[in-house]
Amino acid sequence: xxxEIGEALVAYLSSGRNPVDDDYVFLTCRAPRGPIRADxxxxxxxxxxxxxxxxxxxxxxxxxALAGELLRRGAGLVAISQVLRxxxxxxxxxxxxxxxxxxxxxxxxxxxVGAVSALEQDLADYLELRRSxxxxxxxxxxxxxxxxxxxxAHEASTVTIDAALNWAQQSPRGQPTTVGxxxxxxxxxxxxxxxxxxxxxxxxxxxxxxxxxRWRRAFIYSTADIEAMMSQARISIRPLLRAAxxxxxxxxxxxxxxxxxEAIKLDRSDIDWSENVLPIRESKFGKSRLVPLHSxxxxxxxxxxxxxxxxxxxxxxxxxxxxxxxxxxxxxAVCQTFRQLVNDAxxxxxxxxxxxxxxxxxxxxxxxxxxxxxxxxEVQAMLPWLSTYLGHREPAxxxxxxxxxxxxxxxAAERQNAGWSAVRS
Numbered sequence: 530x531x532x533e534i535g536e537a538l539v540a541y542l543s544s545g546r547n548p549v550d551d552d553y554v555f556l557t558c559r560a561p562r563g564p565i566r567a568d569x570x571x572x573x574x575x576x577x578x579x580x581x582x583x584x585x586x587x588x589x590x591x592x593x594a595l596a597g598e599l600l601r602r603g604a605g606l607v608a609i610s611q612v613l614r615x616x617x618x619x620x621x622x623x624x625x626x627x628x629x630x631x632x633x634x635x636x637x638x639x640x641x642v643g644a645v646s647a648l649e650q651d652l653a654d655y656l657e658l659r660r661s662x663x664x665x666x667x668x669x670x671x672x673x674x675x676x677x678x679x680x681x682a683h684e685a686s687t688v689t690i691d692a693a694l695n696w697a698q699q700s701p702r703g704q705p706t707t708v709g710x711x712x713x714x715x716x717x718x719x720x721x722x723x724x725x726x727x728x729x730x731x732x733x734x735x736x737x738x739x740x741x742x743r744w745r746r747a748f749i750y751s752t753a754d755i756e757a758m759m760s761q762a763r764i765s766i767r768p769l770l771r772a773a774x775x776x777x778x779x780x781x782x783x784x785x786x787x788x789x790x791e792a793i794k795l796d797r798s799d800i801d802w803s804e805n806v807l808p809i810r811e812s813k814f815g816k817s818r819l820v821p822l823h824s825x826x827x828x829x830x831x832x833x834x835x836x837x838x839x840x841x842x843x844x845x846x847x848x849x850x851x852x853x854x855x856x857x858x859x860x861x862a863v864c865q866t867f868r869q870l871v872n873d874a875x876x877x878x879x880x881x882x883x884x885x886x887x888x889x890x891x892x893x894x895x896x897x898x899x900x901x902x903x904x905x906x907e908v909q910a911m912l913p914w915l916s917t918y919l920g921h922r923e924p925a926x927x928x929x930x931x932x933x934x935x936x937x938x939x940x941a942a943e944r945q946n947a948g949w950s951a952v953r954s
Contacts, residue, residue: 648677648687655722672708672715687727688720690737697738713738747891748884754876755783755889758867761874766866770840774850774858775866777833779889784826786893786919788812789886793858795849800830809920818920894919894927 538554547556553564571588578585592613599609645653652673659666679696680688697712717733724730759776766772781792791809799808805827807820822830834849841855848857867886871877877884897915901908916927 646677646681648680649674651723651726652677652719655719658722659718668711669715669718672712673719676712676716676719687723687730688716688733689729689731690733693717693720693731693733694737710738746882748877748880748882748888749895750783750876750884750889750892754874754884755779755892757874757876758870761870765870765873768853770837770851771853773833773836774852775863775870777829778850778858778863779867779870780829781826782886782889783893785820785822786890786897787820788890788920789860789863791920793848793850793860793863796847797834797849798847799849802827802831812920813922816920816922818917820918890919 542554546554547558547562549556549562551562551564555565556562557565557569567588574588574591575585596609596613599612656666656670656673659669676693676696679699680692683692685692693713693716697709697716713733717735720730720732724732759779762772762776762779766775778792781787782789785807787807787809791812794810794812795807799810800806801808805822805824807822808817809820810817812818830849837851841851843855844851845855846857850858852858852862864886871884894915898908901911912927913924916924919927921927
């Protein structure tokens with residue numbers, strides 16, 4: 530046996546073991562003193578696994594782990610059989626069948642499909658680990674395969690700062706790209722993981738490619754724009770229920786500031802008609818919230834629900850907004866129909882930024898802020914309310930709306946100047 534195991538046994542026999550005249554090496558700590566039963570050993574191992582956050586492998590799993598480790602270090606079955614005191618070599622061979630790490634080295638790729646490189650396997654393990662910890666990793670799943678392909682093409686065994694920087698700055702058309710900082714962020718996270726595996730890994734430092742957010746200017750719908758789109762839905766869409774669906778959907782997005790996905794996910798049973806409240810469950814960032822609606826908005830929703838139930842009394846799904854197929858609305862179809870309504874109504878013609886569906890939410894926030902400024906409210910104190918209503922993760926996301934419309938900036942500047950004038954006087 531290894532020297533360290535022998536030394537541990539000597540230390541146990543000389544100072545840790547109860548001084549009892551018994552031939553067994555391992556004894557119980559409590560009376561009556563005697564040899565430790567196998568089931569007690571299993572309990573100890575189970576509790577140790579639980580404390581370490583590991584699945585219960587059982588006491589015999591330690592024996593299998595030893596055999597597997599010996600196999601990985603190149604020991605032959607004969608030597609392992611002697612260590613484990615197996616009478617038959619076939620018994621030892623069973624351990625080779627469960628050593629998946631060693632067995633994967635024998636596997637061959639599917640004909641016509643290249644073998645997975647070491648870095649590709651590392652990436653798969655990294656993404657799986659991060660997902661198991663609750664991270665979505667959507668952008669990393671999109672970006673990092675290209676990084677691994679770049680490293681493999683340049684015969685790099687791990688991440689270096691130069692390789693990460695060169696890959697992040699790549700552009701298919703040779704033009705400057707705004708995705709570089711996002712690539713660098715993804716590469717940095719992967720490098721941190723690889724640094725624990727490959728000693729030569731270099732982790733790109735923060736600030737190497739600073740991220741400069743470039744906000745797309747929102748199109749702020751006027752009340753006339755919204756009414757024009759709702760009117761266009763009544764005029765141009767057939768049949769009647771589909772027209773009512775889009776008219777009511779646009780009205781709800783404008784009056785409630787919902788995300789389109791939240792509106793599509795609404796079920797008939799979600800609406801609290803007595804309290805005039807919409808419960809939004811597990812939306813963006815997994816957050817849920819309550820959205821109180823104006824009484825006129827509830828009346829419009831009630832009128833739609835009555836018409837829907839008259840025309841389609843037997844729906845196939847519990848969704849509040851119903852498609853032509855009696856199922857839940859599809860996001861892609863909603864976007865396409867909305868774009869047609871915008872064009873037909875002439876909304877945003879000649880605007881620097883084309884009107885988008887999500888801009889209805891921006892417009893809701895801007896109208897709310899404008900109303901507060903005009904009525905003399907303390908806007909800074911009320912911003913957290915708007916942030917909660919919209920389901921923002923933090924109030925900082927709501928502050929962006931202050932710069933979304935020139936009129937807002939003008940009102941904010943007037944309020945600021947009035948405050949300074951009061952201080953000076």
